[in-house]
Amino acid sequence: MQVLLAIVVGVVYAASIYLMLRRNIVKLAIGLALFGHASNLLIFTAGGLTRGKPPIVPEGADAPAAMVADPLPHALILTAIVIGFGVLAFSLVLVHRTYQMTGQDDTDHMRSAET
Amino acid sequence: MLQSVLLILGLAALAPWVHRLAGRWSARLYASVGAGLFAYFASLAPRVYASEPIAQRWEWIEALHVAISFRLDGLALVFAFLVTGVGALILLYAGAYMKDHPRVGAFFASLLLFMASMLGLVLADNVVTLFIFWELTSVSSFLLIGFDRQREGARRAAMQALLVTGLGGMALLGGLAMLATAAGSWELHEIAASGGAIRAHALFLPAFALVALGAFTKSAQFPFHFWLPNAMEAPTPVSAYLHSSTMVKAGVYLLARLHPALGGNDVWFHTLTWVGAATFVVGGLLATRETAMKRILAYTTVASLGALVMMLGVGTQAALVAMSAFLVAHALYKGALFLIAGAVDHEAGEKYVDRLGGLRRAMPLTAACAAIAALSMAGVPPTLGFIAKETILEGVAHDTLGWTLLALATLGSTLTVAAAAIVGLRPFFGRPRETPRTAHDPGPEMLAGPFILAALGLIGGLMPALFADSIVSATATTVGGAPIEKHLHLWHGFTLALALSAAALVVGAAIALLAARWRRALAPIGALSRFGPERLYGAGLGALNVLAVSLTGVYQNGRLRRYTTVVFVFTGLLVGASLVRLGALSGLTGLDRVYPFDAIVCMAIIAGAIAAICAKGRLGAVAALGIVGYGVTVLYVVYGAPDLALTLVSVETLTVILFVLVLYHLPRFAIYTSRAARVRDMVIAVSFGAVMCLLTLIAADVQFSPTISEWFVENSVPKGKGRNIVNVILVDFRALDTMGEITVLGVAAIGVHALLKLKPAAASDGGDES
Numbered sequence: 062m063q064v065l066l067a068i069v070v071g072v073v074y075a076a077s078i079y080l081m082l083r084r085n086i087v088k089l090a091i092g093l094a095l096f097g098h099a100s101n102l103l104i105f106t107a108g109g110l111t112r113g114k115p116p117i118v119p120e121g122a123d124a125p126a127a128m129v130a131d132p133l134p135h136a137l138i139l140t141a142i143v144i145g146f147g148v149l150a151f152s153l154v155l156v157h158r159t160y161q162m163t164g165q166d167d168t169d170h171m172r173s174a175e176t
Numbered sequence: 177m178l179q180s181v182l183l184i185l186g187l188a189a190l191a192p193w194v195h196r197l198a199g200r201w202s203a204r205l206y207a208s209v210g211a212g213l214f215a216y217f218a219s220l221a222p223r224v225y226a227s228e229p230i231a232q233r234w235e236w237i238e239a240l241h242v243a244i245s246f247r248l249d250g251l252a253l254v255f256a257f258l259v260t261g262v263g264a265l266i267l268l269y270a271g272a273y274m275k276d277h278p279r280v281g282a283f284f285a286s287l288l289l290f291m292a293s294m295l296g297l298v299l300a301d302n303v304v305t306l307f308i309f310w311e312l313t314s315v316s317s318f319l320l321i322g323f324d325r326q327r328e329g330a331r332r333a334a335m336q337a338l339l340v341t342g343l344g345g346m347a348l349l350g351g352l353a354m355l356a357t358a359a360g361s362w363e364l365h366e367i368a369a370s371g372g373a374i375r376a377h378a379l380f381l382p383a384f385a386l387v388a389l390g391a392f393t394k395s396a397q398f399p400f401h402f403w404l405p406n407a408m409e410a411p412t413p414v415s416a417y418l419h420s421s422t423m424v425k426a427g428v429y430l431l432a433r434l435h436p437a438l439g440g441n442d443v444w445f446h447t448l449t450w451v452g453a454a455t456f457v458v459g460g461l462l463a464t465r466e467t468a469m470k471r472i473l474a475y476t477t478v479a480s481l482g483a484l485v486m487m488l489g490v491g492t493q494a495a496l497v498a499m500s501a502f503l504v505a506h507a508l509y510k511g512a513l514f515l516i517a518g519a520v521d522h523e524a525g526e527k528y529v530d531r532l533g534g535l536r537r538a539m540p541l542t543a544a545c546a547a548i549a550a551l552s553m554a555g556v557p558p559t560l561g562f563i564a565k566e567t568i569l570e571g572v573a574h575d576t577l578g579w580t581l582l583a584l585a586t587l588g589s590t591l592t593v594a595a596a597a598i599v600g601l602r603p604f605f606g607r608p609r610e611t612p613r614t615a616h617d618p619g620p621e622m623l624a625g626p627f628i629l630a631a632l633g634l635i636g637g638l639m640p641a642l643f644a645d646s647i648v649s650a651t652a653t654t655v656g657g658a659p660i661e662k663h664l665h666l667w668h669g670f671t672l673a674l675a676l677s678a679a680a681l682v683v684g685a686a687i688a689l690l691a692a693r694w695r696r697a698l699a700p701i702g703a704l705s706r707f708g709p710e711r712l713y714g715a716g717l718g719a720l721n722v723l724a725v726s727l728t729g730v731y732q733n734g735r736l737r738r739y740t741t742v743v744f745v746f747t748g749l750l751v752g753a754s755l756v757r758l759g760a761l762s763g764l765t766g767l768d769r770v771y772p773f774d775a776i777v778c779m780a781i782i783a784g785a786i787a788a789i790c791a792k793g794r795l796g797a798v799a800a801l802g803i804v805g806y807g808v809t810v811l812y813v814v815y816g817a818p819d820l821a822l823t824l825v826s827v828e829t830l831t832v833i834l835f836v837l838v839l840y841h842l843p844r845f846a847i848y849t850s851r852a853a854r855v856r857d858m859v860i861a862v863s864f865g866a867v868m869c870l871l872t873l874i875a876a877d878v879q880f881s882p883t884i885s886e887w888f889v890e891n892s893v894p895k896g897k898g899r900n901i902v903n904v905i906l907v908d909f910r911a912l913d914t915m916g917e918i919t920v921l922g923v924a925a926i927g928v929h930a931l932l933k934l935k936p937a938a939a940s941d942g943g944d945e946s
Contacts, residue, residue, distance in 0.1 A: 062775075063768055063872075063873065065775060066778065067873045068778075068869055069778045069781050070872045072781075072785050072865060073781065073865075074864060074865040075862050075864065075866075076785035076788055076789050076865075078744055078861035078864050078865070079789055079857055079858060080788065081737075081744075082737050082741060084849055085845060087845070088797070088845070090835075091788055091797055091801050095801065099868070102811070103875070105815070109876065110876070112771070112816065113814065115816040115818050116901040117899055117900050118899040119899070123893045124889060124893065129901075130815065130817060131882075132885060132889065132901040133885045135819060136910065138820055139820055139902065142820065142827055143823065143827070143917055143921060144921070145827075146831065147920055147921045147924035147925075149834075151924045151931075153834050153835065154838075154927075154931045156842070161841070166842055167848050168737065169737075169848070171736070
């Protein structure tokens with residue numbers, strides 16, 4: 062399944078980059094969301110795939126009896142999902158606010174901070 | 177020795193508070209510390225003169241050969257005398273000179289910082305220590321030249337001095353590193369001892385060129401001389417101390433220090449001799465053109481530095497003795513004359529020699545000091561300056577080079593005589609002129625410096641055995657690398673040097689008498705200077721600005737997608753190049769097992785991603801995003817990550833709701849970009865995706881150390897008392913990380929709140945130009 066998942070990662074990355082290169086600010090936000098998914102999936106796949114064995118210690122035991130999925134990438138990704146959501150929520154409100162202020166959804170017209 | 181440097185540094189740090197507490201007494205305190213250090217070094221002198229250098233050493237960064245090491249030998253000692261002795265007099269003088277200035281505390285902080293740096297520079301034995309102090313002198317010089325920060329001229333001069341000496345400093349660092357490599361040691365005394373190995377080394381030429389560049393810029397050698405006269409924007413005590421007695425001699429010091437290592441060959445000889453001789457003559461010519469006292473003195477300092485470098489270039493025993501004698505004589509008379517120029521400006525309110533005259537009536541003591549110092553500068557017996565000039569002419573005359581150099585040296589001396597008479601005698605003698613203020617002698621604090629320095633110049637000439645002999649011999653010994661014993665005499669008999677000396681005096685005096693006509697005759701130089709090195713400096717600086725502006729305009733054009741493109745293209749190229757370079761692509765294993773259910777989920781995600789791109793409407797795009805999110809969730813469930821799945825499901829739901837809420841207020845999608853741009857972006861996106869796909873495959877193949885994960889799995893229940901290992905990691909083992917994460921969320925929430933509450937009235941401030 063690694064190869065297939067790697068292809069999924071590549072496609073989602075490609076889609077996210079393409080959307081982030083648009084001038085429409087909503088497409089940019091969607092690209093940002095996709096970028097988060099792709100990155101999380103990259104870490105997940107790279108950490109090694111173990112099908113159907115969640116890292117949970119059964120009742121009465123001190124450690125799992127057999128091999129379980131690596132918990133470390135899970136912990137990393139969990140953090141990444143939450144932070145990614147925070148960033149996305151902020152950018153969405155920013156998009157909303159920017160449109161309200163400028164009446165623009167084209168990033169090429171949002172340059173006053175630079176000039 | 178380290179203690180003395182640290183003592184002054186400590187004083188520098190405390191200076192503003194000391195000034196607040198002690199007021200006018202602060203300068204006297206600093207001066208007495210300087211005098212105490214002078215006495216300390218004087219007490220070490222007998223040991224040093226018995227050829228017993230005193231060394232101190234602390235390891236600092238051993239792996240890089242960096243140590244804090246100091247070494248006091250003849251050359252270091254003469255400079256230590258200048259730094260502490262002249263320094264003490266200047267500090268005393270500055271207390272009176274600057275007494276009405278509102279920022280006296282800051283002034284003394286910078287001045288003491290310089291004093292500590294300069295002392296460290298001349299005492300340092302380790303190359304890196306030397307370099308650090310070298311740069312510190314440049315920095316403190318910058319602060320002091322630009323001390324009157326309200327004046328644009330002062331700021332520009334400070335910047336110019338910093339850029340010129342700073343560029344030289346960079347060259348010096350390279351040169352010193354090469355030298356250390358060639359010599360196999362980072363200690364200067366060992367480098368000086370391995371001259372043969374260095375001269376035979378392949379790095380000799382580049383090392384020499386870089387060191388010479390550093391020394392020439394610091395010591396204002398032609399064509400880098402232009403920053404020094406401009407540095408006269410600094411308060412006069414600074415000009416007297418940094419820009420005549422000590423800092424500008426750092427380059428000469430370094431060349432003298434490295435003479436045993438780099439000298440004694442044609443490259444050294446021709447470079448130093450001719451650059452020095454050119455500086456000697458050019459400095460003299462430019463000095464006699466000026467009318468402002470400080471600028472005349474600045475150009476004669478340039479000339480004197482040229483003479484010192486020239487003598488180092490010649491490098492014979494006689495030349496090194498001349499260099500050492502002139503070093504001492506120059507510091508004495510030039511320091512005195514600078515302080516006198518400051519006193520005249522301070523008490524009479526006039527700084528142009530052509531508007532001054534007959535001041536000896538109003539300022540008799542100042543005039544006496546000025547006369548003695550000027551005679552020493554002109555090389556009139558029985559001063560130390562006379563002996564120094566005689567030794568210079570002798571040193572040059574003895575050389576095989578013959579007449580060219582001797583002629584240049586005589587010309588330089590002649591111009592020095594003229595400048596000495598113009599700046600040291602003319603303002604005080606002749607017909608009295610009106611001055612803006614009623615002139616009078618300054619107080620004892622401002623007279624002490626000129627008096628002591630001028631008197632030493634006279635005593636040194638009358639009784640050279642008293643102190644001049646031993647100082648000059650010890651200095652020349654260090655520079656020459658072999659014992660040199662020299663007894664200076666006023667009278668050498670009727671020699672060629674004496675004849676040339678007399679000729680220089682007569683012609684120089686004539687030039688001084690006809691100063692106004694001489695200046696007119698030299699007027700074409702002013703036209704020539706429009707093509708001079710200072711012009712080049714200005715043009716270079718301008719060109720740099722233009723380049724920076726145009727370059728920034730290209731890559732910072734304000735369009736977000738340009739930045740995004742640059743980031744992704746370069747990330748993709750770097751990652752891709754690393755993958756190719758590591759040859760990682762060949763190590764891929766073949767296809768592994770494919771589960772039909774998982775494959776269907778994967779297809780759904782891919783379809784969702786493509787749909788997000790192609791969607792014509794806003795809701796369609798959000799729905800496609802939802803498909804990708806929930807598909808990833810299913811993958812997490814399948815591959816044993818229930819926590820991820822639970823989190824993602826809630827986050828994804830919230831995300832979709834947020835999107836819909838925001839989209840409600842936004843217009844429909846419009847296509848802004850051209851077809852060509854879309855194709856280009858597609859190529860970038862697909863290439864980046866391909867690179868990331870490969871990266872995933874390779875990363876999945878790498879077996880990194882599993883011990884961390886194993887530790888978490890084994891200790892989750894015993895140590896963390898939890899059965900869900902991922903949860904235990906987050907809230908127990910890595911709880912601090914989670915706290916950071918919560919903080920980020922909190923900040924994002926505050927940001928969201930603030931944005932929503934922002935009043936639309938603020939639109940006029942943050943509005944777009946379109």
